[in-house]
Amino acid sequence: MYDESRPERPRRTAAVIPAAGRGVRLGPGAPKALRTLGGTPMLIHAVRAMARSRAVSLVVVVAPADGAGEVKNLLDEHALPDRTDILVVPGGETRQESVRAGLDALPEDVTDVLVHDAARPLVPVDTVDAVVEAVRAGAPAVVPALPLADTVKEVEPGRPGEPEPVVATPERSRLRAVQTPQGFDRATLVRAHDSVAVNGEGATDDAGMVEKTGVTVVVVPGHEEAFKVTRPLDLVLAEAVLARRRATDAY
Numbered sequence: 001m002y003d004e005s006r007p008e009r010p011r012r013t014a015a016v017i018p019a020a021g022r023g024v025r026l027g028p029g030a031p032k033a034l035r036t037l038g039g040t041p042m043l044i045h046a047v048r049a050m051a052r053s054r055a056v057s058l059v060v061v062v063a064p065a066d067g068a069g070e071v072k073n074l075l076d077e078h079a080l081p082d083r084t085d086i087l088v089v090p091g092g093e094t095r096q097e098s099v100r101a102g103l104d105a106l107p108e109d110v111t112d113v114l115v116h117d118a119a120r121p122l123v124p125v126d127t128v129d130a131v132v133e134a135v136r137a138g139a140p141a142v143v144p145a146l147p148l149a150d151t152v153k154e155v156e157p158g159r160p161g162e163p164e165p166v167v168a169t170p171e172r173s174r175l176r177a178v179q180t181p182q183g184f185d186r187a188t189l190v191r192a193h194d195s196v197a198v199n200g201e202g203a204t205d206d207a208g209m210v211e212k213t214g215v216t217v218v219v220v221p222g223h224e225e226a227f228k229v230t231r232p233l234d235l236v237l238a239e240a241v242l243a244r245r246r247a248t249d250a251y
């Protein structure tokens, strides 16, 4: 099923965590990744979520452009596994630019890359491992995803405040809501970032950029607790999930 021509070499997996967003949809306050969840910055939860996977030996944190020093201090102040190396680099204006900055910082021996939103602090390690394993098994691009609960309509965007005409109703059973970490063969992801930047096109996720290069992306099961903290209500849910974990296991 996969490209047999991929050269056999020892696999080393790194995680790039874009954490340079402002969190406008969450409302006024510190950059989203630095806001706390159960008293701990969301970014620290996200770094720990990656480091919990024994396959991940390096985490590259992409910090707000003017906040790399603060992020380094935060990482020093919180316990993280010794076996995981951590690098911090400044991010860009868009998520795509921030991921690019993370990719540019990877050492030469990294073969596989996970890209994980700092805004998904509670992704379980089993989901991370499922993505890693699919990449190591030969898939060049892997996304965790869940079926949708709502019916989705495609609309013709109108002026703000005006009703928007519905253009189509895609068959829901064929749709998936895509999460992170998204996993890639490094060369595949770098090629996608190179070509989308050249074409001047934006993308809301890395797998979408890889799709544009003609590479097939595959889906593995996502997890409800890997949801993205985007709006204030998501923060309420995240606090509840974390409190339940802390009450039921040694989290």
Ligand SMILES: Nc1ccn([C@@H]2O[C@H](COP(=O)(O)OP(=O)(O)OP(=O)(O)O)[C@@H](O)[C@H]2O)c(=O)n1
Pocket: 017, 018, 019, 020, 021, 022, 023, 024, 025, 026, 032, 033, 062, 091, 092, 093, 094, 095, 096, 098, 099, 116, 117, 118, 119, 120, 228, 229, 230
């Ligand atoms: N210039 C940017 C924009 C986003 N991100 C990161 O990309 C992830 C997903 O983005 P999103 O949830 O949209 O975060 P924000 O851009 O911060 O949110 P908003 O759009 O509400 O401002 C987040 O971890 C965010 O920090 C980034 O590293 N650099």
Ligand SMILES: C[C@](O)(CO)[C@H](O)COP(=O)(O)O
Pocket: 095, 117, 177, 178, 179, 180, 204, 205, 206, 228, 230
């Ligand atoms: C990458 C992502 O989390 C996949 O669902 C999503 O596309 C990020 O979008 P955002 O607008 O940057 O939050």
